[in-house]
Amino acid sequence: MKPILILNRFSNQASALRQHFEENFSIHKDIRSERFVWDYWYVKNQYQFMRTPAYYYFPKKIYQQFHSQLVQWGREVLGCHDVSPTWLSYYVDGMEQRMHSDVPHGPWAWVYSLTPSKREFKGGETFILKPQTLQYWQNFVEEENREQSSYMEIIQPDFNRLTVFDPRFPHGVTPVRGTSDPLQARLVIHGWFVEPRPYVVGGLTPAQVQKKLQPALVEMSGVLQQLHHFHGTVSLRLSVTAKGDVSRFQWLTDTLVSLSQNETEIKQLKKWIQVRFSNTCFPKTSSASQVTVPLLFR
Ligand SMILES: [Fe+2]
Structure with a gap:
C-alpha cells in the first residue's frame, strides 16, 4: 500500500x-x-x-x-x-x-x-x-x-x-x-x-471495455462477500493486443486496507483480481490498447 x-x-x-x-x-x-x-x-x-x-x-x-x-x-x-x-x-x-x-x-x-x-x-x-x-x-x-x-x-x-x-x-x-x-x-x-472509471487508449472503445469487464466485476462482488470488509482504491493497467489478449497486467496504485486487519485477505483479493483481469478476452481491433481500471472498495 x-x-x-x-x-x-x-x-x-x-x-x-x-x-x-x-x-x-x-x-x-x-x-x-x-x-x-x-x-x-x-x-x-x-x-x-x-x-x-x-x-x-x-x-x-x-x-x-x-x-x-x-x-x-x-x-x-x-x-x-x-x-x-x-x-x-x-x-x-x-x-x-x-x-x-x-x-x-x-x-x-x-x-x-x-x-x-x-x-x-x-x-x-x-x-x-x-x-x-x-x-x-x-x-x-x-x-x-x-x-x-x-x-x-x-x-x-x-x-x-x-x-x-x-x-x-x-x-x-x-x-x-x-x-x-x-x-x-x-x-x-x-x-x-x-x-x-476505466480509461482506454488505442483500438478498443470505452463501451467495448465496459462490456468485457462487467462479468469480472460481478464475479468480484461474489468473491468480496466471502471476505471481510475492505476500504480503499486500486488502479491497474491492462495492455491489450490487437487480437484482444491481455499481454501485461500492472498494478499502478493501491490504497486498500482490510478493516478487519487481515493482510492475508488483501493478498488473496489482489491475486484474484490479477488472475481474473489478465484472463479477460477483448474484441479484435486494428491496434493494441492500454486500459486503466480503477476499483473502489467501500
Ligand atoms: Fe485536506
Missing part, C-alpha cells in the same frame, strides 16, 4: 503560473481586479489560509495547459477522469491546516506547489500520518525514542511539485512562520481527483 505519490517538476507551465501571481501582487499604479479575489478561509482551530478558485484566477491559456496535464495524468495513472474545482491558496505567518481527513471528496487528493524555490519561511509542509502510526500497537517495538518524522510523512512545498495522497489519512499543513509577504508565501493549487 502506497498512500503518497510525489512528482517533481510536474508542469512546464509552473513559471508562467507563478509569474501571473507575482504580477498581481506587485505594486501597480492601476490596481487590478485580480487583487480583490481572495477569500480568508477561517475555521476556528482548523483552517486558516487565503484562497480563490484557480480556474478563474489565471489566464485561460496558461491555466488550461496545466489543468489538462493534471487531468491526463489522473486518467492514465489513477483511472480518475476529472478533478474537482481547483483552489489556489496562499499561507503567510500563522496560517495552517490542522489535522483532518477528506472523505468522501474523491479517492485521491492533490497539492501542486508554486511556492518560491528559495523559501524565507519555516513550516508550510504537508503532513500525512503514516500507515504504521494508524496501526500503532501492531507496529510497536520497544526501542529508542522516536520523533515526528517516525509518525508522519512531511512533504516540503517544493516549486513545481505535485503531491498526490490518499485523503482518508489524517493530514494537514504545518503553520507557516517567518513571512507576511504573499510573494514569499506557501502557494499551492489543490483539489481532488474524481470520476473513477
